[in-house]
Amino acid sequence: MRFAFSGAAPIKKELIEAYENFGITIFQGYGMTETSPVISAENYCKKNPGSVGFPLPNVTVKINEPDENGIGEIIVQGDNVFKGYLHDKEKTDEVLVNGWCHTGDIGYIDENGFIFITGRKKDMIVLDNGKKIFPEEIEFIIHNLEYVKDVLVYADNSAGDDDLKLTAKIKIDKKELQDTFKELEYNQILNKIWNDIKEINTTFPKYKYIKDVLITEEEFIKTTTLKIKRFKEIEKTKEELKNGKTISIKNIDTKESEE
Template sequence: MYKNLKENYPLYEVREISSFRDLLDSGATIYGDRAAFKYKVDGEVVSVSYKEFKGAVDAFGTALIDMGISGKHIGIVGDNCFEWVRSYLAILASDSVVVPVDKELSAEDIKNILTDGDCEVLIYSDGATESKITEIEADLPNITHFICMSVPSVKDDKHYFAGDIVSKGKELLDGGDTRYISLVPDNQVLKELLFTSGTTGKSKGVMLSAEALIFNIINGQKLMKITDTCLSVLPYHHSYESTTGILVMMHAGMTICINESLRSVLPNFKLYKPTEVLLVPLFVEKVYRGIWDKAEASGKASTLRKLIKVSNALLKIGIDVRAKLFVSVTSAFGGRLKAIVCGGAPLKPQLVEFFESIGITLINGYGISECGPLISINRPCYRNSEAVGILLPEMEIKINNPNENGEGEICVKGRNVMLGYYKNEQATADAIRDGWFHTGDVGKLEGDFIFITGRIKNIIILKNGKNIYPEEIEEKLSIRSELIAEIVVKAIKDNEENERLLGAEIFPDFERAKTLGIDDPESEIRKVISEYNEKEAGYKVIKKIIFRTEEFEKTTTRKIKRKYN
């Protein structure tokens, strides 16, 4: 449980590392037999120490070099699992380039990324992913090695089992092979190639150096207090989880418990008893609703509200009894959870207030793949729930062309900024100008804190010249009504087809309405928008409401594809 201070406090001390080889070697030396990873195999929990993990990575990397796989682009696609992480670290510590790919993409999209990313080797998991790879294999002539994390359906001179490769690598290491472990890294060249899941167009390949990733590892920890155990939930192909959820946690010597599926999240909270977890706001909101639904169903909602009121009153006079008062709620998270770190979308105030009330701190941050991904984060004891935190140490920030409210495009500098977009000089020149990376996000600075208003590409310009940030209105309306599952605010034409007005396209939360006993959610949402309109400036009034019967089309990271504006 963290107190929120009125002023910032000194940075946490963090040990420096010179390379990913140093990350592996120093981790094994410092943390030794401490559990680096825990995961399930056939329902039983397996624990891998830091020393054992280094051995597994070195064996895999050594065997890859023996197979002639050096200086290659290597794709990884598949489920979150220990083998994914082992492959990822083995490539990071090599002279090759890692290309993480989203397993939820279609076979065609996976093929395009592997082709555009010039991949010559592919590491993949079994099941649905293996089926997709089998479907597109004939269209991937440049890939010479297909390596399955589990025993593949076919093993030959092109198809391999990762377990066999590790065994071969151990033999080579035992025989004195040092080709892999003695590699001298170049931290300035391309190390990771991330293909973004854009909400409006084709994905671009973000080129990150080892230096950019190491910058994230070190400077992220200077702001955050790292604890001892995390539950790893979010997809590994995304830099939010691969950088902050794996690399940062490894550097800090945490035990990383790998969650195998969305259905297993809550059971795994109880099993592994984590002290922190990285999540997206959508998941946190589902957990929040689940807690209240359960309380309502059991007749304990009124008691919970009273306890929160009493606890908050006691906190104001310096008495903290949350651990005892809310044990029946926090036990669902294993009983040790201190913080939930969120990114990817704004946090609703009621979520922050509720979790704070029961003794779990919600910490919001801001990142973008092009920065590997961290730009800012709220600190455990210095935070503003409406902001996305304070800038990482050793970074610079400016607001480009601010308006009368101080809002403009967020631009940053730092060693974590990408090298550029892969084979796309024009896009690189558009994004990095005069040394500043233009994020495409609109925001403002207030003291130490960064606030985000919206995205430049989503701005609606009305006929009167007013700029509307649709995300700002969408957030306000979503906060006002839990019956709004999804919303897109967009420009519409008036009856004369000559003036742009504001409309809202909404997908109601029909399941939530049913739970609350509401037969006509659309009428309830109209009331909420009417109340909103009464209090807002005329140019921000919603003139037209369109209700959907299906969800909006989304990216694989669950962001709405904004082709509706």
């Protein structure tokens, strides 16, 4: 085996390096059923960690209505784009606009033509001030913490006011954590998690700061392709907070004052 392709979700740089240490090159690509299915990919000559490569020949990719950072919805045009959904004109008209396939994915194209995906349009969080947050961007960074099994970032307004509180729900293995940090009490471990999140916060603008961290050992609700069912998981979280299966670090004495 000399190479493998990865798609559907970002892959950690460390994992790519681990495979390459065994002589296996990992290429990242991007596509969807509606585009037959490949839109872009890396190759031996053009690789950029974190990107999904560059468009295939005869495939045109552009960013629709980019913001000041060049980020917007990825749209695609080419012979690989489908003609429409069978017996569903309404959905077809929603996705196919003037010959362009609207992917529903948010991202940008760098100066070298590499495509980067930052999130899904339907998952985008819009604050009252108009600022946009793509939870997948933050989740990817948090997932790099060694003890994080799964993570979900969402905007919580359970306080009943208009202030959206960015919250990270993290799945851990309590026993594994205690074995890893044997010198620490469990509450001290939770304090470490909170400090790690605050350190991650410093890499983002303040409007993207995580304000609360929820800890659980419960499995997340996922699709058959192991993608988190975001909105169902958020609803489940509300019940778990009531029955104690999920806890807020802020409701525990971690001996750390809130900033």
